[in-house]
Amino acid sequence: MADRDRWDLRKLHILRTLREQGTVTATAEALRMTPSAVSQQLTNLARQLGVPLLRARGRRVELTDAARLVLRHAEAVFEQLERADGELAAYLRGEAGEVRVGAFSTAVPALVVPAVRGLRATHPQVSVRVRETEAQEAYELLAAGDVDLALSLAAHAPTAEDRRFLLVPLLADPLDVALSRDHPLAAAPELRLADLAAEPWIFGGSGPWSDITRGACEAAGFSPVPAHSAAGWTAILAMVEAGMGVALVPRTAAGRRDGVVMRELTADRPVRHVVAAVRKGGEDAPAVGRVLEALRAVAAPAHP
Structure with a gap:
């Protein structure tokens, strides 16, 4: 397994900058370091990697083939880190x-x-x-x-x-009344929940929707008579369509059935x-x- 500790990103960044700037002095100025600090960091990197990274050419230095190989692989790392920085910044902005x-x-x-x-x-x-x-x-x-x-x-x-x-x-989701299309109150000019006190009701035998239906009807002054029990809106609306009873249906949950009329209540308007x-x-x-x-x-x- 490779010794990943020797791949020091800060020192690799200095080597990359040297390739771009051309001289130790220019690299030091770009990175706000002293030339001796740049040289020391690159010497330490060469020791860590176990390969020569620089060779003298007159009064200047140039990258060795090994240094160019190292940078070729380091570029992929730098590219991925740029992407990570971008994604992290987007995350911090909620994007x-x-x-x-x-x-x-x-x-x-x-x-x-x-x-x-x-x-x-x-x-x-x-x-x-x-x-x-x-x-x-x-x-x-x-x-x-x-x-x-x-x-x-x-x-x-x-x-x-x-x-x-x-x-x-x-x-605040309004509750409408589902009636069969041929129900006597389907076309009534106004409809109150209390007008349906004697109707057979369709709702779950227990659980949240049972509590909501019972609570809305009791607030309107009556206790609903449960004729049929169902939990899913498809089943409830199918029974309404067949004239088997009436039901309270949340407006956001209402499905369309040709034989069902959804009526907004003019008084006692319950909501969930x-x-x-x-x-x-x-x-x-x-x-x-x-x-x-x-x-x-x-x-x-x-x-x-």
Whole structure:
């Protein structure tokens, strides 16, 4: 194995400068060194490498063939270091780096994907790696350092008392009512959540969406009667289309089905709040800041 300690970059830079300047005196001036210091450094480099680097030609010195061979290889190192400096500077400006994002299912197409598209245009060296996850797992991953940023509903985020995380509000996502196209209220001039108190409801039997649906209906003065249980929006909207019940659907999650009408509520307008979270201090990482900026830009037009 090669003895890498003898490849001293500072001394190689002096040798490279000598090749460019032509004399020890000019090299010393360019590097703000004394001529004797230049000579000493090059003598030490020759000893480290075990080859002669300079030979006298009159009152001047010139590089040996061995010195030119050394510099040919050193150029590749200097080139790579220039690239590293450039990438490091870009990273420090928040223009480069990888950010791992954990997000719940509907946040991926509604927020994360548009943010990634925006970053490709403005900061193409910032890459985002997405991991779809439920809220509890997202915060476990965030705490463990397996993701850098987590998206969840505010109702399922850690409280402000949890000093591990910084929460960043992103979006107040309105909840609309999904009705079958032939439902008697599908074309009503105005629609309140209380008008649907006697309807059969479709939502998950437990978990975040069940809590949100029950909470919104109870705030409107009634407890929803669960007719069917489903977790995915495809299944929920298919049952709505078939006239099997009604459902609350986040506006950012709404899919299109010919037989389903999405109605905005004229009163008792419930919303779900979406937040981003990072580990305390993590917001100072420039690339993470760029991703947060991109998420805010996507979320801003969606605020009611």
